[in-house]
Amino acid sequence: MKIHEYLQDKKIICDGAFGTYFSALFDDEILPEQANIQHPELVKKIHSSYLDAGAVLVRTNTFASNKESLQCDEKGLAENIRAAWKHATEAARESKRISGEDCFLAGDIGPIPGSHGISEEETYLEYKLICDTFLEEGAQILIFETFTDMDRILPVIKEIKKEREVFIIVQFCVNQNGYSNAGISAGRLIQDAGKVSEIDALGFNCGVGPGHMFSIIDAVDWPEGKYVTALPNAGYPKLIKNRMIFRDNAEYFTLKMNEISLKGVDFLGGCCGTNPDYIRRMKEMIDIHQREKKLSIQGIEERTQQSVKDNSFWKDKKPGEKLIAVEISPPPGANDEKVMEAVFQLKEGIADVVTFPDSPSGRTRADSVLMSMKAAKETGLCVMPHICCRDKNAIGMRSQLLGAYINGIRNMLVITGDPVPTLIRQEVKSVFNFDSVGLMKMLDELNQEEFAKDPVVFGGALNHNRPNLNVEVGRVKKKMQQGAEFFLTQPIFTQEEAEKLRIVKEETGARILCGIMPLVSYRNALFIKNEMTGINVTEEVLAHFSPDMTREEGENAGIEIAKKVMGYTDDFVDGYYFSIPFNRVSLLNRIF
Known part of the structure; x- marks a missing residue:
């Protein structure tokens, strides 16, 4: 039978x-x-x-x-x-x-x-x-x-x-x-x-x-x-x-x-x-x-047809207007004076959202959620902490998401997180209960249940420099299936990288904010080229800088490259994600 x-x-x-x-x-x-x-x-x-x-x-x-x-x-x-x-x-x-x-x-x-x-x-x-x-x-x-x-x-x-x-x-x-x-x-x-x-x-x-x-x-x-x-x-x-x-x-x-x-x-x-x-x-x-x-x-379709508040940081944008996200790095110690100065400079600027990375490069910085809460409270700016999977298990992640929500955080960037540096791996262990897709699934579920009346808007990272671009296209689609509404990319410096991003846009239809990093000196460019994985500073880019440049000359060279990249991508990206070395957010006024 x-x-x-x-x-x-x-x-x-x-x-x-x-x-x-x-x-x-x-x-x-x-x-x-x-x-x-x-x-x-x-x-x-x-x-x-x-x-x-x-x-x-x-x-x-x-x-x-x-x-x-x-x-x-x-x-x-x-x-x-x-x-x-x-x-x-x-x-x-x-x-x-x-x-x-x-x-x-x-x-x-x-x-x-x-x-x-x-x-x-x-x-x-x-x-x-x-x-x-x-x-x-x-x-x-x-x-x-x-x-x-x-x-x-x-x-x-x-x-x-x-x-x-x-x-x-x-x-x-x-x-x-x-x-x-x-x-x-x-x-x-x-x-x-x-x-x-x-x-x-x-x-x-x-x-x-x-x-x-x-x-x-x-x-x-x-x-x-x-x-x-x-x-x-x-x-x-x-x-x-x-x-x-x-x-x-x-x-x-x-x-x-x-x-x-x-x-x-x-x-x-x-x-x-x-x-x-x-x-x-x-x-x-x-x-x-x-x-x-x-x-x-x-x-899920029935449940999401409830009347909900639009929390997205692009809610006030007109069709076709570029979205602007600006990253501010939390302090490595207890003194946040310079960080908050940078945040206050953005208060009357063009930023639609201010983002705070979560201990980038696996090196301790002040908590991204707590920094976001302070920035929002003191300036009224729309904020978005990065939430990475590296440092907490599923219990800790859920606890953090609930705490962030209770304190008014409604925009998040969900990432897997950079690995812990080799030199400290004997003392510090990564957790990685799941990757960014798994965390998105958890957050999407919270949106269906705990946050149903006022859901969180979240996005993910896009790695256009992955050796097999088709794999990244698949990852973007999978993240979109789990509820990701936007994507922030690593900094782009060349037209070749811009064309890779164009392919991802055509294949997925994702809302993309192109990463822009205005390098500020020869030393800064050399450091990013050799010390930061996933960011491709070419020899051609490095040639724009020299060791004997003044501060203003170095900044001008970085701004010139940034404007070129924005020109390469203007016809297809939805906005720009600025990650400015040393939190020099005043450079934005010279870019726009």
């Missing part, structure tokens, strides 16, 4: 945890997935125990079957997956022969560790290899579980659905407050997954116990046309003798799973800490014929 047919009038009882149950049975310090090759009888025994307990769907022992976890090559990975499928198949065949009941097998796929540190193409190819191996073995169901978002798995899901008729389940992992480690809420995860036609079933596993799982399930608006899954942990473990131990609470777990079932959930099972006894009790208590009409989901 096909799984769709079974689900017409029955719920599916899934198996429970493999990893924690394996560790309880087998006191050997090996990865459970390694047992597919080293201890096949034990793997088969665990599957049989769950089937005997009443599980209708069994997941293969492959959650961590990936090259990083297994420390193997592609051949070794495929061999491990085939062995796992063989053991599950044999256990299911034996169980069906004895009981005569239907049994479904699902190829289990977990997150690839460190996948955000390798290219999207490499990640895609590994997920594709995993899926193809399962499908070659005859799998008709694939379950992607314990994911924090869909970014890295969606391309392969769409691809395999083109090739085969396969039932796809996607399960997310969230905490007690209903947020994944990527900072995305349970509701948003389900919203986004619900719009993907290739996904057949969706829900949650791991992360929380059954009580919190019930609250999360109850709070989410579930999409029509999708099956719903719930596989919580037994509860929360304690660390005993360096091992994570779950207490036996099968009775409570079963009671809560029955309540979850009454919410219209179609797949019910267990994750960490559960064992065959949990599944046996669920099978005995839950009426698998219970059905309840699922709620329709309220899409």
Whole structure:
């Protein structure tokens, strides 16, 4: 029987945890997935125990079957997956022969560790290899579980659905407050997954116990046309003798799973800490014929049609007028006198927004959000802090965004952030829970929920000097999909760079503010050329300066180059982003 047919009038009882149950049975310090090759009888025994307990769907022992976890090559990975499928198949065949009941097998796929540190193409190819191996073995169901978002798995899901008729389940992992480690809420995860036609079933596993799982399930608006899954942990473990131990609470777990079932959930099972006894009790208590009409989901489009305030820094601009952003570097110490002098000089000037970088080049400066707040309070200027992903985890990032919003910040530039300088990496560590796209996703979600009545306007960085410009075009499009409304570029100095920017504009239609850096001296130009990554000061540009120039002559040379660049880009950019060395904002009056 096909799984769709079974689900017409029955719920599916899934198996429970493999990893924690394996560790309880087998006191050997090996990865459970390694047992597919080293201890096949034990793997088969665990599957049989769950089937005997009443599980209708069994997941293969492959959650961590990936090259990083297994420390193997592609051949070794495929061999491990085939062995796992063989053991599950044999256990299911034996169980069906004895009981005569239907049994479904699902190829289990977990997150690839460190996948955000390798290219999207490499990640895609590994997920594709995993899926193809399962499908070659005859799998008709694939379950992607314990994911924090869909970014890295969606391309392969769409691809395999083109090739085969396969039932796809996607399960997310969230905490007690209903947020994944990527900072995305349970509701948003389900919203986004619900719009993907290739996904057949969706829900949650791991992360929380059954009580919190019930609250999360109850709070989410579930999409029509999708099956719903719930596989919580037994509860929360304690660390005993360096091992994570779950207490036996099968009775409570079963009671809560029955309540979850009454919410219209179609797949019910267990994750960490559960064992065959949990599944046996669920099978005995839950009426698998219970059905309840699922709620329709309220899409993002509906939610964003509310009456909202226009916070964009270009709101008062006439069509065709150039937007002007001016960067002021926060002080490296506690004295902000010169910084605030520069800010006050802009008060009656042409700047539409004043931006404050977030410890650029990985070197400590005063907090960009706090500097923005002070500047806005004392001058009334429109401000925009840069928010980078380098220094805070998902908890810290969300906390900062909430704090900034409470204090009136409504424009932000979201960036990944420069790496920490090599010399201090032994003492200072980067965090990078996610990159700028992931942070944009978090901010977009806050706009849909916490900030819905008065959303934040945010943009991103554009690197026109990337070796493969097509990659940058793709990044810009991805950022726009996550809600980025404008892009600030690195400083441009040549017509060749300007033409690259023109291509990005034509390919994406993005609102672009071209980076302009009026160099002020030979020494300044030489420093930027050799010390600042991503900024291309050519020999031709450097030739405009000489060591014996006066201050005025140096500034005039920089202004001349800046005006040329503005001429190269005037017909297609939406504005200019001025980053003026040493905060010499008075130069703006000589440029315009």
